[in-house]
Amino acid sequence: MERQVEIMTLFKKNLLEFFDDLIEQYPQEADLIMFRFFLSEQVPVETLMQRFVQFVLPHRQQISGRDEAFFISNDNIFGSSPKDKVIHFKNLYLGMNAENREMLFQWFDSFLAIVEKYQKCL
Numbered sequence: 001m002e003r004q005v006e007i008m009t010l011f012k013k014n015l016l017e018f019f020d021d022l023i024e025q026y027p028q029e030a031d032l033i034m035f036r037f038f039l040s041e042q043v044p045v046e047t048l049m050q051r052f053v054q055f056v057l058p059h060r061q062q063i064s065g066r067d068e069a070f071f072i073s074n075d076n077i078f079g080s081s082p083k084d085k086v087i088h089f090k091n092l093y094l095g096m097n098a099e100n101r102e103m104l105f106q107w108f109d110s111f112l113a114i115v116e117k118y119q120k121c122l
Contacts, residue, residue, distance in 0.1 A: 004118060007114060008045040008048075008049055008118065009045065011052075011114045011118070014107075014110060016036060016039065018111075019039070021107075025100065031085060031088070053118075055076035056076075056111065056112070057115055063109065064112075066102075066105055068093075071093045072093065
């Protein structure tokens with residue numbers, strides 16, 4: 001159980017760093033700041049982990065293959081965000097240069113590695 005807590009803590013820490021990076025890239029995007037705060041203060045880490053396992057882990061092949069459809073066609077990764085926000089975030093992705101898109105995929109690679117470690121502890 002202690003190992004699971006360590007892994008979940010690492011997952012949340014990385015997720016918040018991910019949002020910090022996005023906020024640094026897009027400081028005008030108040031929704032990112034609000035979403036980060038919401039994840040940090042309102043959502044239990046267990047819920048974050050469960051949602052990631054449910055909605056992201058099944059797409060690990062798309063992520064490792066750098067298939068952009070993962071970000072463009074998959075609404076579940078945005079949680080319960082309103083449709084207009086989902087479209088907005090997808091448009092942010094489409095506006096990214098190749099380097100920033102690769103950075104995004106690298107973040108998701110690290111999230112997948114953490115989630116897989118978590119699942120091995122179950």
